[in-house]
Amino acid sequence: MTDFKPKKWPKQARSKASFDAILEGAARLLRRQGYEALTTNRVAAEAGVGIATLYEFFPNKEAIVAELVARLMAKVEANMEEAFAEAVGQDPWPAVTHMTSRAVGSLAEDREVFHVLLRQVPFVPQLPVVMETRAALAALSQRVRITAAGALDLPMPEEDAWLISEMLYNAILEVAFLDVDEKKRAELTKELARLTYRMAVGRDPEAAGSVSR
């Protein structure tokens, strides 16, 4: 029904600037006032472009939000892939710690915007780009469990994996959304990784005798 894609992509430098200004204006508005206050006229005003320019690029309000989500998620995904590459070959415990930290970190950079987008905008959680990013997270927890030596088998591997990824995803969001200093967030992130490890492997990563290999 609603079209979530831009009408056309900017080609010239001049239109690229307008396009970006619109997305930045929308982000600023979301951050300051929430989704209910996001109106197309306000976005245009905030972006410093005419309302008609906005509609030159986007077919409707939803498409602006969707494109903003896509851009933000692209950053998150890039971060996650980088983290994944860095984690290759590491032991599972440092690996999960590192990746969780990168996930939280990349969301925390724009935490107010992510908070509004992911928790207040009805259609955002169903956006393909969001679901794909969640899928990447699901892979993460799987990987931990499989790599960890002596991991206790879970009786319903598929279901447990789903549950763990749901829990991890939501907890990552909650930690990222928190308005705390970075030290505190880092502590929480480490504990989150620990709890994930406990779920996936069945014991504490730092318990005596738990070193893999």
Add this chain to the structure above:
Amino acid sequence: MTDFKPKKWPKQARSKASFDAILEGAARLLRRQGYEALTTNRVAAEAGVGIATLYEFFPNKEAIVAELVARLMAKVEANMEEAFAEAVGQDPWPAVTHMTSRAVGSLAEDREVFHVLLRQVPFVPQLPVVMETRAALAALSQRVRITAAGALDLPMPEEDAWLISEMLYNAILEVAFLDVDEKKRAELTKELARLTYRMAVGRDPEAAGSVSR
């Protein structure tokens, strides 16, 4: 700013009926059309009362939603308290299983409404009644850890407890929101309890020997 309380409570049977009809109408509309379609005029029409009657009882749209949330949450809390009472004296593993199951079950009864309310309405997660219910869950995970014999110590008890309750809360919601048959939901719920136990205690509840190592 917004007033989340009813203007006045119904005294006579006649007004009680209108009051209830409004809340039920709102719930039906949320279930069928989501929050975006919830308008005061439609609620009144769906409830079969005049729009002015609606405003006789509620100062604004938000107050209707808040009161609906309060009623639904009251049921959840009642269920949880009952479950808590039943769990007294049980071992931690059956206790957490039982309580998780009751939590999921009471939310699943009205899952579409809860889904819309808790994930699409901006102000609902911040409503006191919701935050209180979440606090109850925090207690649950704490209790499990403390009661379990030989539980592995967590390095940041307060933070870990918060994280576990966040994860449990969100996962309970996700499981309750799922459109699956009750058998499947029960399985997922049991696994959710297991994962919570693993997080809180540091080992699987059904692992051979109940003390790690």
Add this chain to the structure above:
Amino acid sequence: MTDFKPKKWPKQARSKASFDAILEGAARLLRRQGYEALTTNRVAAEAGVGIATLYEFFPNKEAIVAELVARLMAKVEANMEEAFAEAVGQDPWPAVTHMTSRAVGSLAEDREVFHVLLRQVPFVPQLPVVMETRAALAALSQRVRITAAGALDLPMPEEDAWLISEMLYNAILEVAFLDVDEKKRAELTKELARLTYRMAVGRDPEAAGSVSR
């Protein structure tokens, strides 16, 4: 696609007044400025009601126009039926004169509005109520030909009847739309009747030896 019926009909006297004011406002605007100037906000302003009141009764602009057409056409049809009753038993020539005159007269009363509606509004000629009124006119020319004694047969009765009614319909409109005094219009109307008679019967109604019976 578009809905041409009022959303709801006024029940109380108060709303009846608003409903009528809207239609009258629309008519005034059409008369003064034409269809292009007919905007919902202007209609509401002209009618002296709030824009929301207008939308309380009509689902869209087209429905206002359609209802206005319906009301005007009802008057025309009533006039035509009356004229028909009066013409029963008369000779064809006075009968067709009389009926043409009534048709022209009832359209001329609101000639500017009819002009705009029937010649400038894309969907009006296709409106059922308009097509029905035209059908009534078709019957008229048929009747003349059949009743007139010694009428020369037309080689394609159906097609000729259709053509005559098209010509009569359009000429009635043109005569009614003319901005002339009533005497002049009456003269033209009589001549129009004469020409119609000539078409249908094949000779002049006042030619020597042309008296029927």
Add this chain to the structure above:
Amino acid sequence: MTDFKPKKWPKQARSKASFDAILEGAARLLRRQGYEALTTNRVAAEAGVGIATLYEFFPNKEAIVAELVARLMAKVEANMEEAFAEAVGQDPWPAVTHMTSRAVGSLAEDREVFHVLLRQVPFVPQLPVVMETRAALAALSQRVRITAAGALDLPMPEEDAWLISEMLYNAILEVAFLDVDEKKRAELTKELARLTYRMAVGRDPEAAGSVSR
């Protein structure tokens, strides 16, 4: 108020092509979507020229339509003049048949476009070029009456001529607009000529004996 003339006429071949493309684009759009869908941006897109190029040639939307009308009407008029020349010296009945047929034929070629232009665009019927073409038709009916031997006198020659030309003009349009095969259209056209003859002369062109009574 509105300017109905092109801003400038194309001189070079390149601009001639743009100019023509714009008019053809407009015609295609009118045919497919009607006047309401005719926007300058769409015309430019359909024509494959930039919007600014369109405004290079035409001062506004109306001028495009007016020029399109002028071109179409020029074809009709050319046809009519040719037909007139061919009819010189013929008897009135074959003459009127021939000319009516040519009129209908030239309109029918572009019937959807003519339909939209002449019945849905407010200012088109008042355009000088249209009124001139109508005037040509008035001459036709006059000519028939005067040339026909033993024509019955009409009491108000001027008014009757005007009425006949109105009726003929509108009927020609209606027959041309009809979505029927060419054979059917030819039949209707012949009957239309017959009815015109009957109006103008007062008897059927094929009645036994060419003098009434």
Add this chain to the structure above:
DNA sequence: GATGAATGAGCATTCATTCAT
């Protein structure tokens, strides 16, 4: 206690037109 008619501020969206390149 209950009603429904009435409302205006505000929203998403369109369109003819301009102007710098």
Add this chain to the structure above:
DNA sequence: CATGAATGAATGCTCATTCAT
């Protein structure tokens, strides 16, 4: 000669809320 990015005034329409009955 040609362009496309940019625009603001204006349009159709919705919605939470009030008020006279």
